[in-house]
Amino acid sequence: MKLLLIEDEPAVVSVITRGLTEAGYEVSVAPDGNSGFQMALNNTNFRLIILDVMLPGMNGIEVCRSLRQSQIDTPILMLTALGTTENIVMGLDSGADDYLLKPFKLQELEARIRSLLRRKNGNDTPVPVISTAALLSLSDLSLNTDTKAASRNGKSIPLTATEYRLLEYLLKNPRKVLSRLEILEHVWGIEFNMNTKVVDVYINYLRKKINKHNPTELIHTVVGLGYMLKETKLDEDTH
Numbered sequence: 001m002k003l004l005l006i007e008d009e010p011a012v013v014s015v016i017t018r019g020l021t022e023a024g025y026e027v028s029v030a031p032d033g034n035s036g037f038q039m040a041l042n043n044t045n046f047r048l049i050i051l052d053v054m055l056p057g058m059n060g061i062e063v064c065r066s067l068r069q070s071q072i073d074t075p076i077l078m079l080t081a082l083g084t085t086e087n088i089v090m091g092l093d094s095g096a097d098d099y100l101l102k103p104f105k106l107q108e109l110e111a112r113i114r115s116l117l118r119r120k121n122g123n124d125t126p127v128p129v130i131s132t133a134a135l136l137s138l139s140d141l142s143l144n145t146d147t148k149a150a151s152r153n154g155k156s157i158p159l160t161a162t163e164y165r166l167l168e169y170l171l172k173n174p175r176k177v178l179s180r181l182e183i184l185e186h187v188w189g190i191e192f193n194m195n196t197k198v199v200d201v202y203i204n205y206l207r208k209k210i211n212k213h214n215p216t217e218l219i220h221t222v223v224g225l226g227y228m229l230k231e232t233k234l235d236e237d238t239h
Contacts, residue, residue, distance in 0.1 A: 002026045003113070004046040006036030006063065007079065008055055012102075016050065019106040020113075033058030040067055046074055048116055050109075053080040053091065061094045068095035075116040079104075085197040092162060092198065098188060115189040136171035139231045141210060141218055143171055157209050162187070166202055167210075170219065170229040179226040203227055 003025050007013050017027045028046070030036030034057035040049055049067075053060035064076055078096040080087060091099050097116055100109060134146040140153040148164055150157040159167065165187045170178070180199040188198075207219050220228045 001047050001117075002028065002043075002045050003048050003050060004028050004030065004036065004040055004043070004074075005050045006030045006033065006040075006055065006060070007050070007052045008032055009052070012052075012079075015106065016109065020110070023110055025113075032056040033060065033063045037063045037066055040072060040074065041070055047120075048113060049074050049076045050113075051076050051078050051096070053078060053082060053087075061090060064091070064094040064096050075120050077109075077112055077116060085201065088198050089201050093160070095161075119189045136168065138171060138174050138229060139216065139218060140214075141171070143167055152210060152214055155213070159206075159209070162202060163206050163209070166206055170227070173229070175228065175230045177222050177225050177228050182226070199227075 001024070003020060005013065005016055005027055007016070007029070008031050013029055013031075017029060020027050028039065028043075030039050033055040036049075036051070036055070037058055040046060040063075051060045051063060055063070058066070060078055060080070064078065067074075067076070075098075076096045078091045078099040079102055080091060080099055081102040088099055097119070098112055100112055134144050136143045136145060141150075142152075143150045143164075145168065148159075150159050150164070150167060166183070169183065169186050183199050187202075203219060203221075207217075210218055217232060218229055220230060220232065222228050
């Protein structure tokens with residue numbers, strides 16, 4: 001299985017390539033953003049891209065954004081030493097599927113890779129589906145899982161890929177309190193305790209889109225526990 005590693009630190013490259021090669025992966029290496037972008041663009045055989053943020057030439061954010069604009073949908077795992085919520089969200093918003101903070105253990109890197117590949121192959125453990133066919137709905141909010149189209153009260157709601165996965169998970173689990181860690185595991189496919197503030201950021205993104213021009217709040221904060229999707233008037237909400 002071919003992977004592309006875009007990383008400029010020789011020590012990190014050595015550890016990753018040795019470990020992943022022993023695990024059965026075939027690793028190609030690009031030492032800067034420009035060459036990494038071209039390799040990813042010209043080779044459709046890579047199953048996953050491991051992308052550092054701080055790179056000479058194009059940085060990782062630019063590489064990721066440019067690949068997504070070029071319709072490259074290969075899963076991207078971003079490596080970063082910048083662990084603030086803003087930097088994490090910036091990486092995910094650029095099109096990355098997951099991120100891993102430096103320094104990290106090789107076992108965790110391998111687990112993240114397996115998780116992303118399962119998601120790409122459609123082999124994730126399914127969450128309980130409470131709606132029939134391809135349509136998930138609650139109140140006047142609906143999501144077609146075939147066309148990936150969301151709407152509320154008949155008005156289309158534009159969603160990013162991450163917002164779509166988040167809304168899908170909420171609609172599959174209505175009136176149930178979902179913890180931030182549960183959301184991370186099911187939406188991002190992450191089985192580790194990463195910065196849960198990322199969930200708050202994306203919940204707020206989704207809330208603004210869903211509530212635009214609508215009188216009823218559907219996504220509710222359950223203080224100290226997580227979030228719940230349910231029908232409640234705004235003046236009844238306690239968050």
